[in-house]
Amino acid sequence: MPRVAIVGAGMTKFVRRAQETAKELAWEAASMALESCEMTLDDIDCVVLGSAPDAFDAVHMKSEYLSDGAGAWGKPYIRCYVGGGTGVFAVIQGWYHVASGVFDTCLVVCEEKMSSCMPHPQGAFLTIFDHTTERPLGPNLLWIFALEMNAYMNRYGLRKEDIAYVTVKNRRNAADHPCALLGDPNITVQDVLNSEVLAWPVQRLDVSPISDGAVAIVLAAEHVARRVTNKPVWIEGVGWALDTAYWTNRDLSYPVYVEEAARMAYKMAGIKEPRKEIHIVEPYDPFDYKELHHLEGLLLADRGKAPEDAARGRFDRDKESEPDWLPSSPSGGLLGVGNPIAAAGLMKVAEIFWQLRGEAGKRQVPGNPKRGLAQAWGDLMQVGTVVILGI
Amino acid sequence: MSVHINEFPGIYAKEEDFAEGKILYTVWYPKLHYAWDAGVAIGRYLAELKEGRIIGRKCRKCRRIMVPPRMFCEHCFRPTDEWVYLKDTGTVLTFSICYVTWDMVRVKEPQIPAVIQIDGASKGMGIMHLLGEVEPGKVHVGMRVKAVWKPPEEREGAITDILYFKPLE
Numbered sequence: 437m438p439r440v441a442i443v444g445a446g447m448t449k450f451v452r453r454a455q456e457t458a459k460e461l462a463w464e465a466a467s468m469a470l471e472s473c474e475m476t477l478d479d480i481d482c483v484v485l486g487s488a489p490d491a492f493d494a495v496h497m498k499s500e501y502l503s504d505g506a507g508a509w510g511k512p513y514i515r516c517y518v519g520g521g522t523g524v525f526a527v528i529q530g531w532y533h534v535a536s537g538v539f540d541t542c543l544v545v546c547e548e549k550m551s552s553c554m555p556h557p558q559g560a561f562l563t564i565f566d567h568t569t570e571r572p573l574g575p576n577l578l579w580i581f582a583l584e585m586n587a588y589m590n591r592y593g594l595r596k597e598d599i600a601y602v603t604v605k606n607r608r609n610a611a612d613h614p615c616a617l618l619g620d621p622n623i624t625v626q627d628v629l630n631s632e633v634l635a636w637p638v639q640r641l642d643v644s645p646i647s648d649g650a651v652a653i654v655l656a657a658e659h660v661a662r663r664v665t666n667k668p669v670w671i672e673g674v675g676w677a678l679d680t681a682y683w684t685n686r687d688l689s690y691p692v693y694v695e696e697a698a699r700m701a702y703k704m705a706g707i708k709e710p711r712k713e714i715h716i717v718e719p720y721d722p723f724d725y726k727e728l729h730h731l732e733g734l735l736l737a738d739r740g741k742a743p744e745d746a747a748r749g750r751f752d753r754d755k756e757s758e759p760d761w762l763p764s765s766p767s768g769g770l771l772g773v774g775n776p777i778a779a780a781g782l783m784k785v786a787e788i789f790w791q792l793r794g795e796a797g798k799r800q801v802p803g804n805p806k807r808g809l810a811q812a813w814g815d816l817m818q819v820g821t822v823v824i825l826g827i
Numbered sequence: 828m829s830v831h832i833n834e835f836p837g838i839y840a841k842e843e844d845f846a847e848g849k850i851l852y853t854v855w856y857p858k859l860h861y862a863w864d865a866g867v868a869i870g871r872y873l874a875e876l877k878e879g880r881i882i883g884r885k886c887r888k889c890r891r892i893m894v895p896p897r898m899f900c901e902h903c904f905r906p907t908d909e910w911v912y913l914k915d916t917g918t919v920l921t922f923s924i925c926y927v928t929w930d931m932v933r934v935k936e937p938q939i940p941a942v943i944q945i946d947g948a949s950k951g952m953g954i955m956h957l958l959g960e961v962e963p964g965k966v967h968v969g970m971r972v973k974a975v976w977k978p979p980e981e982r983e984g985a986i987t988d989i990l991y992f993k994p995l996e
């Protein structure tokens with residue numbers, strides 16, 4: 437199987453409401469990614485697009501609508517959509533296009549414009565609930581997060597203050613990200629605990645913001661990658677898994693499907709001891725507890741122990757002296773940079789790419805990390821997608 | 828970021844820019860409605876709710892008694908085998924106290940959604956419903972609850988034939 441590398445990346449700012457159209461955002465990110473590795477669209481063999489529900493834009497077959505912005509016109513083109521897991525899955529899909537040997541290069545573009553959907557893009561998500569057995573009860577999207585967060589807290593006897601530090605860490609990290617929507621170097625745990633209660637235990641600052649934005653990366657087979665750059669970042673492992681849609685029949689306190697996706701990726705990457713062999717991680721953090729939940733599912737923290745690991749600084753970007761130090765969401769994550777669904781997942785992959793190349797600027801993790809993992813999650817709290825990158 | 832990029836694209840549009848007509852936009856209100864067929868398993872589930880009963884479905888292979896009921900077992904990937912009447916009591920597996928509507932408008936009386944494991948179904952088999960007749964601060968995981976039904980003449984064969992679950996003394 438040909439080795440596949442990421443050779444270029446680009447992104448727009450993540451903003452609450454962008455003046456640009458969805459197509460314009462996609463074009464900005466895609467053209468920046470090509471420019472970053474001195475390639476043109478002529479060098480691209482195929483295109484993968486990731487974008488969340490059509491209902492955000494009220495455009496039928498958004499992939500076709502976005503195709504010219506994504507550089508897909510006249511090329512083999514496919515869109516993937518696995519809810520919040522899309523941004524990382526798009527990379528997996530791009531990977532197998534190239535790993536199959538059919539294509540030498542693939543442009544992966546993820547775009548989301550949530551602001552068009554009014555009065556609130558949550559409306560587009562209401563249809564994830566079962567139309568007959570759940571929707572008549574008048575649910576909103578926050579419910580499933582609140583129910584899952586409470587199940588997690590109850591299982592391990594966690595308090596809100598044990599979890600809030602994730603928001604603090606990520607918003608502080610995001611203060612150094614030039615595209616971030618909510619970077620804040622001065623935020624405290626108390627600020628999170630004092631924020632408005634939305635759906636207990638979820639409070640305002642436990643949640644990532646609605647955003648518009650786009651991210652793109654360029655994938656290349658080894659023989660092309662070596663020609664294009666002297667710093668290819670290899671895709672060493674990929675994994676994805678799905679749990680049952682009967683979400684009220686599952687143990688919500690542990691993401692089994694994330695563990696399954698991680699085990700698949702670790703096996704492919706030849707990783708036996710993830711905690712030693714993964715140097716940086718970008719776990720999916722649409723809510724603060726989700727980062728902890730996912731670190732446990734990724735086998736990078738003991739079950740129920742990620743909160744205390746976070747509190748002692750194990751996941752901080754610069755606490756090199758901390759035992760088992762593992763910088764987590766050095767970008768600032770969805771909580772800090774923003775959460776344009778599919779683009780947010782790909783932002784995490786792009787961050788690992790920049791970190792491993794030593795190009796993350798003020799966010800650069802010390803110690804020359806050699807291997808990193810990005811993960812996303814979505815649908816009815818049931819899909820896990822994982823990519824492992826290395827140099 | 829990379830370090831080689833100085834300026835990132837993306838124009839932050841402000842609400843006043845739209846209000847003052849500096850940025851133009853178009854609005855559309857889709858007007859559609861849908862009618863979802865209940866299907867075989869959920870059709871029976873709803874019919875039983877109308878009678879004031881909760882029904883599940885058993886798979887003889889994995890021995891799970893499942894609710895909501897289904898005509899095929901997604902684990903064994905084979906047909907389920909029999910209908911099983913369950914109780915209308917259960918245990919709270921997790922809950923939330925929700926102060927906002929889906930469009931983020933605050934409400935005075937919070938809603939208390941919960942996942943309730945139904946007595947008579949297999950361990951962990953829950954349904955989503957609401958809790959009522961309880962102080963929000965008193966709700967806890969593991970709380971025993973019982974369904975409060977609509978009066979028989981008002982039931983229509985819907986999940987809302989159960990108004991909510993209340994604490995079981």
Ligand SMILES: [Zn+2]
Nearest residue numbers: 886889900903
């Ligand atoms: Zn079965």
